[in-house]
Amino acid sequence: MSNTRTPLHQLHADAGASFTDFAGWQMPVRYTSDLAEHHAVREAAGLFDLSHMAEIRLTGDLAPDALDYALASTMSAVPIGDAKYTLCLNDQAGIIDDLVVYRLGETEYLVVANASNRDAVVQALTHRAEPFGVDVADETEDTVMVAVQGPLSPDVVSSLADLQLDIPLHELGYYQATEGTVSGHPVLLTRTGYTGEDGFEIYVPHTAGELLWRELVDVGAPYDLQLCGLAARDTLRLEAGMALYGNELDVRTRPGHVRLSRVVDMDKDDFVGKQWLVDHPEPPETVLVGLEAEGRRSARAGYSMLDPGSMETIGTVTSGALSPTLGHPVAMALVQRDYKAPGTEVHLDVRGQMIPATVTPLPFYRRRKD
Numbered sequence: 001m002s003n004t005r006t007p008l009h010q011l012h013a014d015a016g017a018s019f020t021d022f023a024g025w026q027m028p029v030r031y032t033s034d035l036a037e038h039h040a041v042r043e044a045a046g047l048f049d050l051s052h053m054a055e056i057r058l059t060g061d062l063a064p065d066a067l068d069y070a071l072a073s074t075m076s077a078v079p080i081g082d083a084k085y086t087l088c089l090n091d092q093a094g095i096i097d098d099l100v101v102y103r104l105g106e107t108e109y110l111v112v113a114n115a116s117n118r119d120a121v122v123q124a125l126t127h128r129a130e131p132f133g134v135d136v137a138d139e140t141e142d143t144v145m146v147a148v149q150g151p152l153s154p155d156v157v158s159s160l161a162d163l164q165l166d167i168p169l170h171e172l173g174y175y176q177a178t179e180g181t182v183s184g185h186p187v188l189l190t191r192t193g194y195t196g197e198d199g200f201e202i203y204v205p206h207t208a209g210e211l212l213w214r215e216l217v218d219v220g221a222p223y224d225l226q227l228c229g230l231a232a233r234d235t236l237r238l239e240a241g242m243a244l245y246g247n248e249l250d251v252r253t254r255p256g257h258v259r260l261s262r263v264v265d266m267d268k269d270d271f272v273g274k275q276w277l278v279d280h281p282e283p284p285e286t287v288l289v290g291l292e293a294e295g296r297r298s299a300r301a302g303y304s305m306l307d308p309g310s311m312e313t314i315g316t317v318t319s320g321a322l323s324p325t326l327g328h329p330v331a332m333a334l335v336q337r338d339y340k341a342p343g344t345e346v347h348l349d350v351r352g353q354m355i356p357a358t359v360t361p362l363p364f365y366r367r368r369k370d
Helices: 009-014 032-044 065-069 117-131 153-158 206-223 230-239 272-277
Strands: 018-022 025-031 045-049 056-059 081-089 094-104 108-113 136-137 145-149 163-165 177-182 186-191 199-205 225-227 286-293 304-306 313-322 329-336 345-350 351-358
Touching: 009 199, 009 206, 025 230, 032 045, 032 225, 032 230, 045 153, 045 206, 056 065, 056 117, 065 108, 065 117, 081 117, 094 117, 094 177, 094 186, 108 117, 117 136, 145 153, 145 206, 153 199, 153 206, 177 206, 186 206, 199 206, 206 225, 230 313, 230 329, 286 313, 286 345, 313 345, 329 351
Parallel strands: 045 225
Antiparallel strands: 018 025, 045 145, 056 108, 056 136, 081 094, 094 108, 145 199, 163 177, 177 186, 186 199, 286 329, 286 351, 304 313, 304 345, 313 329, 345 351
């Protein structure tokens, strides 16, 4: 197991967490039970340590132009204080990583990348930004990132006694960010998440991480805030139909395979990967779909999908689980495009047993909105 630990590691150990090696980091996989932590986020609130995620800051007069070239979306059009989900592509339009990018000022952005792709994204951004004279700084080691997710997350976060924000919490919209201080430390607070619920992701200097975590635990107690690990985060994002790098996404995957062409701005003059997409306008052979099945046996990543008549392999499951919220198996899979229509019946090979499943629109779960 890797020795890389987040600044909150001892707090997790003291709380009884079980750990797993994730992208070279020792991360809490669960504290009590996967089901309890999953349901806490759906029904109340959950607290996650996400300090393994990579934070990369770009600053410079031409930072908007540099990111327009480096990434698939038009980052210069993002208003200050807003966030955008986008992709970092290679020359063949393969997905190096999926990212959330925050525009913090006219010439300043924060790119949040997956832990497993930190080095690749830093390298790509550094190389692509160099001609623009833009500074690229990897701030991962200096940052603690935590998430409060769930319908009661606004109550939890607003209960922090020493939270001062440039934009009041109740005015912060989805995929928006604001800066300020918490207990005297600088904070970036964003209304984002990876669970399908309302929630916030909070960034503070690594020296302030323990204090913030303890305060959130204290103020969250009246709202049944639960500590949550990566296992619950995985089933939550699956129910919400959110892709996971290494499962749905990799460098062999292109935006059209996983229904992410919407984040690619082909009207831009140039960006890395555009020429390949121009030269290959044909639809992809395989596309990402949702699958639902009955019973309790769920397909897992790597399991095969078959045509019920010919029993020929037609696709591969990328993620799957017994949905804690819905009570039946759900999965995402890359399937031949002739089988992508909702309602299409397929078979899943679950350890030699053929399990009937139905193609269904994503996401499987949508949160209740007031």
